[in-house]
Amino acid sequence: MSRKSNESLGPTFNKIWSAAMFSKFADGMAMAAIPLLATTLTRDTVLIAIQSNMMMLPWLLFAIPLGALLDRINRRLSMIFVQATRVGIGIALASLIMTGEMSLVALMVLTFIFGISEVVYDTATQSAIPSLLKENQLERGNSRLQIADTIMQSFIGVPLGAAIFVSAAYSPFLGLAACYVAALILVSTIPSQSMQPERALDAPKRSALKVEIREGLVYLWQHKVLFRLVMTTGAVGFFYAVGQATLVLFLLDHLNVKEFQYGLVMIPLAVGALLGAFASPKLSKRFGRAETLAISLPMASFSLLVAGLAPNITWYLIASFFHGFFIAQWNILLMSTYHAMIPNEIFGRIHGTRRTIVWGLMPLGGLLGGFIARIDITLPLIVGGIAGTIIAATGYRFMKSIRT
Numbered sequence: 001m002s003r004k005s006n007e008s009l010g011p012t013f014n015k016i017w018s019a020a021m022f023s024k025f026a027d028g029m030a031m032a033a034i035p036l037l038a039t040t041l042t043r044d045t046v047l048i049a050i051q052s053n054m055m056m057l058p059w060l061l062f063a064i065p066l067g068a069l070l071d072r073i074n075r076r077l078s079m080i081f082v083q084a085t086r087v088g089i090g091i092a093l094a095s096l097i098m099t100g101e102m103s104l105v106a107l108m109v110l111t112f113i114f115g116i117s118e119v120v121y122d123t124a125t126q127s128a129i130p131s132l133l134k135e136n137q138l139e140r141g142n143s144r145l146q147i148a149d150t151i152m153q154s155f156i157g158v159p160l161g162a163a164i165f166v167s168a169a170y171s172p173f174l175g176l177a178a179c180y181v182a183a184l185i186l187v188s189t190i191p192s193q194s195m196q197p198e199r200a201l202d203a204p205k206r207s208a209l210k211v212e213i214r215e216g217l218v219y220l221w222q223h224k225v226l227f228r229l230v231m232t233t234g235a236v237g238f239f240y241a242v243g244q245a246t247l248v249l250f251l252l253d254h255l256n257v258k259e260f261q262y263g264l265v266m267i268p269l270a271v272g273a274l275l276g277a278f279a280s281p282k283l284s285k286r287f288g289r290a291e292t293l294a295i296s297l298p299m300a301s302f303s304l305l306v307a308g309l310a311p312n313i314t315w316y317l318i319a320s321f322f323h324g325f326f327i328a329q330w331n332i333l334l335m336s337t338y339h340a341m342i343p344n345e346i347f348g349r350i351h352g353t354r355r356t357i358v359w360g361l362m363p364l365g366g367l368l369g370g371f372i373a374r375i376d377i378t379l380p381l382i383v384g385g386i387a388g389t390i391i392a393a394t395g396y397r398f399m400k401s402i403r404t
Helices: 011-040 045-052 057-068 076-099 103-134 136-169 171-188 198-202 209-222 224-246 247-254 261-267 266-288 288-309 313-341 346-359 364-374 377-396 394-398
Strands: none
Touching: 011 045, 011 076, 011 103, 011 136, 011 171, 011 224, 011 247, 011 261, 045 364, 057 103, 057 209, 057 346, 057 364, 057 377, 076 103, 076 171, 076 224, 076 266, 076 377, 103 136, 103 266, 103 313, 103 346, 136 171, 136 266, 136 313, 209 224, 209 346, 224 288, 224 313, 224 346, 224 364, 224 394, 247 261, 247 377, 261 313, 261 364, 266 313, 288 313, 288 377, 288 394, 313 346, 364 377
C-alpha cells in the first residue's frame, strides 16, 4: 500500500508539473501587478470590476469550441503556442508602461488575450491528466498541481509581483515573460503523442467539429449528476465573483493596505491553500471524496462572508486563511471527480462546457459586484458570501451522495 502511494506519476506528468511551477510563478506576478496597474488608471468600481474579470470572459465566449478543438488537435503544440503568446503579452505590457502609452483599454485587451491563452492551456493540461495518471493517482496528481499553484503563485509570485511593481511598474511583466519562456522549453520536451487519448491516435475519421460540440452538450445534459454538480458550482462561482470583483479596492481603500503590502496580504490565503492541498488526499481517504467535497464548498463560501465583515486587516487575514484551506480542497477533489467521471476522449468538450458555465458566469457576477460596490465597498464580499453559502449548503446532501 505504501509502495503504491509513493509510485511515480511518470516523466510526462513531471514535466507538466515543472512547467506549471514556472507558469504559476508568472501567473502570481500577473495577479498582483495587473490589479495594481489598473488602480493607477482608474478608481471607478465598475471599471475595476470589468478589468478584473477580463481574464475570465474568454471562458464564456470560447471555452466550448476551444475545448472541442483540443479533443482533436495536438495538445502539446497548443500549449507551446500559448506559452509563446504569453511571452509576447508580458513584453507588450512592459513596453507600454515604459513608453508611457499604457491605457485602461490596452490593459483590458491584453488581459482578455491573456485569458484566451489560459482557456487553451488549462483545458489542454486538464484534458491530458486522465491519459497520464491512473484513477488512484488522480488526487495525488491534482494535489501536486495545486501545491505548485499555491507555492509558486501565492507565496512567491504575488508578493514579489507587488513588491517590484512599486519599484518599477514594468518589471513584473518582464519577469513573467521570462518564466513563460522556461515553461515553453519544458513543454517542448514532452513526447508529442503522450498527452493524446487513444481515440486521437488511431481513429481514422472524426465527426465535424460542430457535431462533436453538440455531442458534448448532450452528454452533459443527460448526465444528471454531472450536470447538477456543474450548475451548483456555477451558481456559487457567480457569487464568488461578486465578492472578489473589487477586492483590490477593498484592501487598499477600506482596510488601508499599502500597495507594497498587497502581495503580503495574500500569504495567509496561500498558507491555507497549501495546507488544504496537502490535507485533501488524506481527508478524502479518511472520510471519502464526496463527503470531503460536500463540506468544502459551504465552508469556503462562508469564509468569504467573514472576510467581508472584517473590521480590520487581522480579521481579514484569518478569514482568508480558512478560505484558502477549503477552496483548495474543493478544487482538488472536484477536478479528481471530473477526471474519474468524464471519458477522456470527450474531456476537452465537457471541460470547456462546464468552464463556460462556471467561469463564464464570473464576469457577469464581477460586473454586478462592481455596481454593488458603488453603494459600499464591503457589500460585494458580504452579498457574495451570503448567497454562495446558501447555495452551497443546499447542495450538501447532493454532493455527499456523488459516487464516480
